[in-house]
Structures are given as C-alpha cells and as structure tokens.
Amino acid sequence: MMNRRDVLRGVSAATLGAGVLPFLKALPAAAAAGDTLVVVTGTTINSLDLHRTGTNRPSYQVAVNCYDRLLTFGTKTMPDGTLAYDYDTLKPELAESWEVAPDGMSVVFHLRANATFWDGTPVTAEDVKWSLDRAVTVGGFPTTQMQAGGLTEPGQFEAVDDKTVRIRFHRPSKLTLPDLAVPVPFIINSKVARANATADDPWAMEYLHRNPAGSGAFRVERWDPGQQLVYVRNDGWTGGPLPGVKRVIIREIPSQATRRALVERGDIHLSYDIPAKDARELAAGGKVPVVGTPVENCLNVLCPNLSFEPFRDKRVRQAIAWAIPYEDIFRNAGYGRGAPMWGGAASSDSIAWPQPSPYTTDYDKAKALLSETAFAGGFEVPLSFDLGTAEWGEPTALLIQEGLAKIGIRTTIDKIPGANWRTVALVEKKLPLHLENFGGWLNTPDYYFYWAYVKGNLFNSSNYDDDEMMKLVDETLHMRMDDPAYAPKIRRMITKAFDDVPRIPLWQPSFEVAMRPDVAGYQFWFHRVPDVRTLGFRQA
C-alpha cells in the first residue's frame, strides 16, 4: 500500500502545485517531470521570423525547430562518440525525394503526401514557392545566404503541381542543394501568411514576426521576449522522427555564472554554448557531461591588414606568424578545447579545411625574416579585438602582444565594442591588426575562401587582394568536389593562403554544451543554435 506521504515524497511540491492548477495557471510539468526539457542560453531571441530585418542569430532556432525545409542534413558520430550533423549527407525533410535533371540545370522535389501545417492544411508546392520567393526577395541576410547557393530570383522556383516543385539553376553548383538545408529557406504556411499580409507588407513580416505558421516539429506555445520561449511538440510532424519530449523551454539567463550554477545543481537540463573555461572545468569535474565539437569551417585567426604599410610586405606577415606563442594561446585562451592549427607539414596533400598551418613559434626565424625587410627595427601597431568575443580575444591578444614584443613589434591593445566591430573591422576594414573568427555555414574550403580571401567580401578584413586566389575561388566555388580538377586547385589555394598569410590561423574553436546526465540526443549543428528536435531523456 502506498500512503499519501509516499506519494508526496516522490513528487516535488512544485510539480504537485502545477498538477492541481488549471493549465493556464502553470505549465503542467516541472523540470523533473519526464516530458519537459529546460534549455538555458545567454542570448536573447528577438523574433520568430528569421527573414525579418534585425532578427539576431539566436532567433534562427525558431526556423530550425518550428519550420521544415525541403532538405536537411544527416547525422554522423564524431571520433569521441558524440553526434554532429553531417554535411555530406542530405536527407529528406518536407521533400520525400528529389531528382536533379540530366543537364544539371534544375532539380525537382516531390513533397511528402501527408505533410500538413499546424492548422491541418496540406503543405503544397505553392507554399514552397511562396516561401522561397520570400527568402530571395526580402533582402538582408536571408537573401545573401540564398545567393550563396545560386538562388537569386523568384523566377527560379516553379510549382509544377500540388506536390511537385522545380528549382532552376543559373549554373550547376555543389552549394545549391546544401543551401536548401540551412535554416533560411524554411517553408511557411502561405495561406495564413497571405491572409495577414498588407499592401505595405506583402510578405507578412509583421505577422510572422510574432506568429509562426509552419509545419515543423514544434510550435511556439509562449514567447516572453527577453525571458523565455516555450516550444510544444507538433504530434502530426512528418518531417522526421517525433521528438522525445513534449515541451521544451528555452530560458534566457544573461549571467554565465548563474547558468553554470543552474546546470551544476541540475535545475535545468542543458546549458547551450558555454565558455571553453567552464567546459574544461565541468568536464574535469565529471558530474556534468560536456560535449565539445570543433566548429566546422571555422578558425580563430590573427589578421594583418594589407592596407597598412608594414603588412604589405609578405615577409612581415610571415615573421608575425612565426612569432606567435600558439601553444600558450591554445592552452590559456582556448582552454585546450578545439583543435590546434599550427605546426602542420610544410606542404600538405590534404584538402581538408581547416588544417594546421606550417608555422610554429620560432622567434629566431621571425627575427631573421623581419630583418630582411624595411621594418627590421620593428614598428608600433594597435591590436584590436571584438569585446563581444573578449572571453578568448583578451587572453589571445595579450599573448600575441608578448610574442610580437620579442621581435620588436610593439602593440597596443584596442578593445572594440560589438556594435562597432562589424562596421570598422568588416565593412570599412580599417583595423591594422586584429582577431577574427569567421565560420562558414556551408562546409567546403572554397566557401571559406570565398568569404575570407576574396577582395571586398565581408570577412576578408585583411583586405587581401590576389588575382590567382580570386581565380581559384571563382573556379572552385561551384565545382563538384569529385571533379578531378578540384583537389589540385584547393591544394594550391591552401598553399597560397599559408604562404601569403593574410590570416594567421591560431586554433579551431570548439562549440561547448553542458547537460544533465539524463539528457540524450544532443547533436552539434553548424548554425550553432539549439536544435531541440533530437533532444530527449536517456531511458533508465
């Protein structure tokens, strides 16, 4: 027999309180109950519509969790047994199959017959066309990201019949299909959106900003801007395996120390994007499982800006690359999480990117190189970093300052506030020496080089301008990776990048997540926002 006291002992007072209250008074589950999962982040969600102007990165998770795309990426197991998305495998999400035309100039998608939006209406080719039209038309980031895949105008999208969509290409590109699996081209319920559109706002930006209308695995049950977002499972989801939990609460906790206390005490289930320092300490403690995944196609680099005199000389840049205390930086700024990116082979056959540069810490070599130049006596230069990335930027800058001082280069450290950073570093490109950490969503070397080594492109904050590099990027960007010409060209690109060193690789950062031991299914994604669809509880 079980008496009342036993029942009470098993259930926390909070759960009990919630159980007896009507639904609108309280969410019917505590963190302890088996069907609700609580995730904390330090960032704030500012919109439920990724396409809107001003939507910040953390908000992309709504596009991931509440909407479907035609395609998604597969899953792979990392060497340490953790899970990550797999760039090389495309999987169906809304489309159950697709065929590329024999001439390679178009692709046809067949939508799942039973796919429905949350309001029960079927997902049609018309919805797909409307949504893709929207992504290429609204401007700003979504349109730029679509362009990366060669998708630039509504004319490319055609609803063949109710369940068939054709997408035409301007040119065949290996980036087009993966670009359809990134968060941007999500499929919206166009009937609902159109009903809420106005003449001034034909794409229903105002409406969808607060009211998502999709077919995805979760619906938004509640959004308190600046506080929390509550997802509730869409039991009719057809885009993939049904999520293991009924409800996920994304709670915004600005203070990192508070987030850490919460996950250590086990009051929340998962703390997303924790600093490397906490990752190392929690992993060493052994009580809180930590998953760290090297961020694909991403590097923390030091950029000497070629618009400034001392750095026009290649030998000065190389001298700097030999005068960086890589090991100390990796240990003290990166806390040993991620992957070292120095001390590689002098000439590498690999076309993997990122890969270690041939540089190591060799002050004699650095001095010798510098003495060949007009700046043998050293010079003075400000070293800037983004205050928003101060966690690793500050210790890294200090160690670089120390290293460069040994070869006579005197640096003053200049911290730049986040709102300013983008303007001065990336748009105006006027920082002589600075830290940068671009990571490309589409995981191919040419894509990274396109953004970071081509003149005028946003992340080429070094103002690197080289005809051969430009030509190589242009040739490889859309080329199939199994094309015999591809690997030699990429090898040449990498060799050249290491010889010219407009960007000096420091290390490949790692993306860290801490969770309670009973949480299962966490998977790393290139977009670095929580995909809660795979999360669940470990079966006891």
Added chain:
Amino acid sequence: MTVPPKVRLAGRRLLQAVPALLGIIIITFLLTRALPGDPAVYFAGPAADAASIAEIRHRLGLDRSLPEQFLTYVGDLATGNLGTSISTGQPVLQEIITRLPASLELTLAALLIAVGVAVPLGVLAATRPDGWVDHACRFVVTAGVSLPTFFTGLALVYVFYYLAGWAPAPMGRLDIISLPPEHVTGFYLIDALLAGDVAVARSVLAHLALPALTLALFTLAPIARMTRAAMLQALGSEFIRTARAAGLSRRRILIVYALRNALLPVVTTLGMVFSFALGANVLVEKVFAWPGIGSYAVEALVVSDYAAVQGFVLTMALLFVLLNLVIDLTYTLIDPRLGLEE
C-alpha cells in the same frame, strides 16, 4: 474656487518639468545618433553586402536627414508611439510596460528592506556613539558600499542556492512551471495576491528575496549614515535638551522629537538612493536573470537601438520628475513649515 495648496504645488512642479522633458527629448535624440556604431550594418546581420546594408538603412529611416528623423520621432511621440525596438522587435512602449514594473518591484522591495534595517540601525548608532551598535553599523555600511552588487549577488547565489539549496533557482521572477499572474499592476507580488493565488505569491516572494537583499545591501549604507548623522545632530540640539529637562520619556524624545526632525535629510537621501538603485539594478538583473528595464537599456545601447534607448531615457526622466514630486510632498508631511510657500 480655491485649489488645495498641495495640488497647486504638484501642478506647478509638473509644469516646471515640461521644459526639462523637452530638453531630454532633444538631447537623447542627438546623443543616440552620436553613438559610434552603425545600426544598419549591425542589423544587416552576418554576410551582408553593401546593397543590403543600404536597404536596411532606408527601412530604418536612417538615410534621411537628422531634422527629418527628429520630426518623425516627435510626431510619433505625440501620438504616444515610442517606436519599435529593432533589437527585440517589440514596440518600445510594450517593453517598458512589462519591464519597468519588474525593476520597480525589485527596487522598492530592496529599499523597503534597506530602510527597515538602516533607519533603526542609524538611530541606535546615534544614541550610543562608539558603542557596539555603532561599530556594527559602520561595518555594515562599509561592507555594503565597497562590495560591488554583482559580487554580492553571486556570493548570495553561491551560498543560498548552490550550497544550501534554500533559495529557488535564480531564473527570473518566477519558477519555470508557474505562469505570471494576470497583469494588473505589473508587480507580480501584488497581482498574485489580487488574483488570490498564494502559491504564485510565495514563489514571487522567494524569487524576489535574494536580488532584493543584494540591492538592499548596496543601498543600506547611505541611508544608515544619513540617519545616524541627522539623529546625532537632532539629539544634540536645544529642544531635545529642553524635552529631557521637562522629563519626557526617552522613547518619546527619540521617536517623536528627534527622529521626526532627523527624517528630512533621510528622505532626501532616499530619493537619491532610489535613483542610483535603479541604475545599480542592471548588474543585479543580469545575475538573477531579472527581466527588468536596466538590462534592456544596456543591451539596446550596445547595439545602437535608437528607439529603445530614447524610450528608456524618456521613461526614466518622467519617473524622476514624479519621484521628486513625491519627495517634495513628503517633506510637507514631515515638516508642515516647508514647501507650501505662497
């Protein structure tokens, strides 16, 4: 028809505030534009090119001349529209209505604790200068002022939540399973009690305890110091000597004669403390994930979110006009000789 003097005072004060508010509107407008950083670039997001930045600049109305932008802004203000914050995507007015009560609830609770502790402490310290109470008072005051609020906050979290487990998880105003009470005043404690929901009220109180205590520790010092000094002065004055000579009870002398006369500077200090407590809120809000107005303003400032910053400054200005008015009216209650000059 005669207008009661207090109403007249209030009316006059409010009228006097108008030019100040106009000045604030102009200055915040110009200051936000003078901020470094370009909101169009920031909000164009990652991987933006020149065309999309220009497009966004146009959409935000930032490609127009400053006078033009100002006229639009004033026109919107006249209709009660504070604009839409681009960083949070919400109307600024809406954000302020939901967030200001959170900050005020926290600040007022902290002041209540601070006054409850600091005034008796100051009075006792003044009655026995250099006694142990006085030394204790000095210690509390020094500690309160010298410990930064985020440190006190984190220390309290560490002891009462992480180690002891007495305090609820520092995750805002309520625990995860509770939904906020129906919005009446925006003060959760009052709203929950109005709704008759004791469980939520208790949860609100539990969540309020640590952040309010943190802020109270910080605001305690000036109040205690000021009470002590004012009491010392009052106790040393001639009317107290006369009262003592007349054989009045100790308690009556202390409370009715000395304290009432000492209260005036204390209330003035209270007004000042309230304003800097609202400022100090920011750090406490960060530590306890408190959805208040301070953290909102700081984030808006960081990303050059013009509408939000302007709305915040304007709200604060209005708040201070009201606060000063309340303090002036309180003066006249404490000391009828003051304030109602014809």
